[in-house]
Amino acid sequence: MSMTGTGGISVKREDSEIGNGISENSRNEQSSVDGNTKAESSSVVNGHFEDESGGAGGVKEGVIGVNEQSGQVLPEQPDLKIIRRQISGFVGFANLPKQWHRKSIRRGFNFNLLCVSQKGLGKSTLINTLFNRDIEASSEVGFSDRNDEVNGKMDGLKIEDSQDEEIETDREDDVSSSVKIKSYTTTIEENGVNLKLCVVDTPGFGDAIDNTGSWKPIADEVNYRFDQYLDAENKINRSLENDNRIHACLYFIEPTAHYLKPLDVEFCKQVHEKCNLIPIIAKSDILTEDEITVFKQRIRKQLDEANVKFFQPPTYAMDDPDTVKASNDLFEKIPYAVVGSNSSVTNKEGKTFRGRSYPWGIIDVDNAKHCDFVYLRDLLISQYLEELRERTNNVLYENYRSQKLIKLGIKQDNSVFKEFDPESKQREEKQLHEAKLAKLEAEMKTVFHQKVSEKEKKLQKSEAELFARHKEMKEKLTKQLKALEEKKHQLEISISNQPAQSPAQTKKKGFLR
Structure with a gap:
């Protein structure tokens, strides 16, 4: 060729x-x-x-x-044709975030927020400021059906108690009945993203003279929502789209600038393991900056002493130092000193913003130098809303679910997750059998030694009784022997002292005497 x-x-x-x-x-x-x-x-x-x-x-x-x-001659070869193929390196799984984004936009998001405070601390105003709309006016209002369900189950039951117990029960029922659970549900939209918002209000909390146990209806409501989600998981046809679990709890602290009240500490202790607790100082505009700083330190100290844990923004290994620092700064500013406002004010420069006007000046609620409202909004909505939902599902709910199943007597068999190896299985069974035999042998030895010990004690007791009887009989015989010897001795003495007498002459009787 x-x-x-x-x-x-x-x-x-x-x-x-x-x-x-x-x-x-x-x-x-x-x-x-x-x-x-x-x-x-x-x-x-x-x-x-x-x-x-x-x-x-x-x-x-x-x-x-x-x-x-x-110098070799090659035979003629057929023509060869090489086909060039262009191979693309793009597979397509890089579109997964886009797919998830489209699915999330289509499905929407839900967020359940629990707000707890006494009356007159600006709870409604702050919620409206957070979401920039009147939540109560545009929402469907509903009350919790937990109390009605419990009351329905208790119909027909009669419990006879003492008079003191009846008085104590009536007092606790009065406190619990004064606290209501009221929810506002609405759907808000921002840049094509729909958020189903449910704000749970607790009117009547802390308004009684004796507030002992006023936190119980709120804790029971959180547990009741967990139970509803657990029941939905256990159904044959599971429908988990309607998630009514509490994702965050805003607890409004009265701006006393002194210390937390016992009710505040007790409530935080009872709910911090059930929901993401975020304490805030309400109406902080009545306090000076120094008072706010000291009050925050006292609040954190009291909650640390009570072992209360509130929500901490998570950090990840891929986060840059600036992101980690910003996350730590958000956590260190808790409890947030916030101010709410639904009205707009205009300063001397003609700039309009949301705030409050006072004789001494103007407060801009969106200015981080004036209050901590911006930090609260970043933690609750802008940056860590999904983290709040994930922690509720992966940590708080899982802990509650595990405790609930354990109380019901359901335990997980971890052996099902082990790889099955016949040789190791036989070895384990052999070890278990040997351990069982060793245990049985030890029990038999224990029983044998116990019976031998009991028999020895019986023999020792019988020997002691026989020895006592032998000693008693020996003493009796000794006494009898001594008595006989004394009698013998006395008899010998009496015989030796008696004089010898001549044979007496008998006198014959009759007529020939």
């Missing part, structure tokens, strides 16, 4: 050498496709070996030299 090089040299090549050239040519083509380079690429078209670079390559020159030395 005639092979034409760059210099027009006609040579005869062996079959194996042509195969080597073709394989080398194929490798060059593959490297050209993968690396997107044209250097060192060659092709065999219509039986001609052509170098695209215009010069003879090192491999060609080596093959030509070998053929010249051998």
